[in-house]
Amino acid sequence: MKKTLLLLSTLALLSACNKEAQDNKPVPKVPPASVQATLVPETLPTDKWVGQWTGVEGLNLTISKDDTIGRGHYVLTMQYGLDADDSGTFKGVATEDGISFTRPDGPQTLRAGDGEATGLKWLADKKNCLVVNSGEGYCRP
Template sequence: MMKKILFILSTLVFLSACDKEPQVSQPQPASVQATLVPEVLPTDKWVGQWVGVEGLSLTVNKDQSIGRGHYLLTMRYGLDDDASGTFKGVATEEGISFTRPDGPQLLRAGDGVATGLKWLTEKKDCLVVNTGEGYCR
C-alpha cells in the first residue's frame, strides 16, 4: 500500500512539473533597454575642464538640448581676444568634430607628445586639435 501511495504522489509531482510552460523572457523595448544599460560614448569621458599653455583652456559639456553625442566646447584657443568662444561639437569615430572661425576642426584624444608642446610632453591624458594646440588634465 505504501508503494502505491508513493507511486501516485511521484506521478502527481511529475505531472504538475510537466504542466508548467517554460518561461521565456521577452526582450525589452529599446527605450527600456537604453535606460537599463546606458551606452556611454568614449567622448563622454572628455566632459570637464582641460588646460593648455599660456592661458589656453577647454571645457567640454554635453549638449543636453540636442542629445547623445552632442557637445558644447568652450575654449580659449589663441592669445588674441577673438580666439575664444563656445562651439557645438558632434561625436565621430575619431573624436569630436566642430567648426570655429578658423574652420572645421577635430578634437581627438592624445598625450602630451601629440600636442607638440614641450610644456605638456609629460602628460598622458590630453585632447588635441592641431599640433601646437592641445589641452591636458
C-alpha cells in the same frame, strides 16, 4: 555507357542536394533599429572628456554635454589662441575620431592623445590630453 550515365545522374543528384543544403542555411537576422539602439554603449568614449582641460599660456577648454540636442552632442568653450578674439563657444558632435566642431578658422576635430601629440614641450610629459592640431592641445593632470 550505362555506367557513365549512372555516374552523371549520381553527380547531378549530389550537386542538387548540396545546393538545397546551402539554400536552407539560416539567414542571420538584423535586429530592428529600436533594438540596435540599445546595443550602443550607454556612455560614449567622448563623454569621459566632459570637464575642464588646460593648455599653455592661458589656453583652456571646457566640454559639457548638450542634452538639449541629444546624445553625442557637446558644447565646447575654449580659448584656443593668444589673442582675445581666439575664443568662443562651439557646438560639437561625437564622431569616430573624437568631437568635430567648427570655429572661425574652419572645421576641427578634437582627438584623444598624450602630451607629445600636442607638439608642445610644456605638455610633453602629460598622458591624458586632447589635441586639435600640433601646437594646440589641452591636458588634465
